[in-house]
Amino acid sequence: MAKILLIETATAFCSVAISVDGKIISLKEESGQNLHASNLTLFIEEVIKKSGMSYGDLDAVAISKGPGSYTGLRIGVSTAKGLCYALEKPLIAIETLEMMAAGFLSQNPGYDGLICPMIDARRMEVYTSVYNAELTLLEPTSAKIIDENSFSDLLSENIITFLGDGSAKCAETLKHVNALFSDVNFNSAANLSLLAENAFNNTIFEDVAYFEPFYLKDFVLTQPKKRV
Template identity: 45%
Template sequence: MALILSLETSTTVCSVALHNNGKLVASAEMHKEQSHASKLAVLIDQVVKLADIPMSAIQAIAVSEGPGSYTGLRIGVSTAKGLCFALGIPLLSVSTLSLLAKQIQLKAILDNAWLCPMIDARRMEVYCQIFDSEINVLRPIEAKVIDEESFRESLSDHKIIFFGDGAAKCKSVITHSNAFFISDIVPSAKELGFLASEKFSRNEFENLVTFEPFYLKEFLIKKPADKDSAVANKIS
């Protein structure tokens, strides 16, 4: 086990946590859109000061790898890699959807239901994945446009809990009796550090040179129809 600093920037919430041997030491978070670039370094400084430790004592940096906001993931990963290079320590990454599933599992309200974390991908699209109650992967990660038929086959045989910042907009569309929704669940560095500690013990480190966030979908910039049109439209 080790002293691990964790950064979570995949959604509108920006959070930082420090874990020692898998136990939370200090944490801080900011619930404000588009604050990651200006506030991530501030949160890191707050957490290190709260823990009363020097940066040189940190043994690894963990980061949420995605999917999620293109801009948020890019900021988190670039900051994490910069700290790893500066401190000469390894990088750990955790799937954002696995992280969300773990957060629900820790709430102990599963009742053998399947878990479907959802991250908002704009309009009626979400990034999602299905796990069992032990966080075993049942379905691969996908970018899914939600309609009345979504998950119908799975819901016919299993209770499924939907959660994450993409789930709220799906509640009025997925109306099967086996569909349950939990609100106000966002990825958190508090649980990220717990999962990262497990990966540290297994030496599951990332290559600092080649590691990139898992965006799932490319960052899209549409050319304007004419010179008077908007400069760009983007999905993040």
């Protein structure tokens, strides 16, 4: 019966949970700008305390590995790796878009369409992928600039539910009878639980020394415009 600390920091949500045998027993999350650096370790301490466990009771640490916010992922992964080093526990990494799709399916039993999680990557670009109702990956993770022809082949034959903080800005562009949009937040550490439990049971662990977040794109530092 695995006890796993779950961490999600890929978007504006800072989310931490503990699962036991795939079931959430403690959860703390909040949304806002620049929360991760100041709140992540506090949230971890809080969920540990609420669970009635100690750090030593954990069997593994699971992280939502990206794609997503460069800063959020860097903070989440470095925190997870530090805990794994200190506690000598294995590290589990789950792709963020898969976590989001799994969360949608858990809340929508019987859904038989496709799921397209989207994470905002500025302007009309999103990090996205497509899954079916069995969580089989149909289109691999990529950075897409969305226009009126995006996903047209899939939409012609399937209902697709678009979700995530990148989907709202695409609603006016992806106008199709088979395009549905969910405004529910699925960037929650709670949605890592079953995926992390499966990885633990199959000993799918990362090399803590060399693991890096899945940034997908290189970080580009932009300079603010000078005022005239």
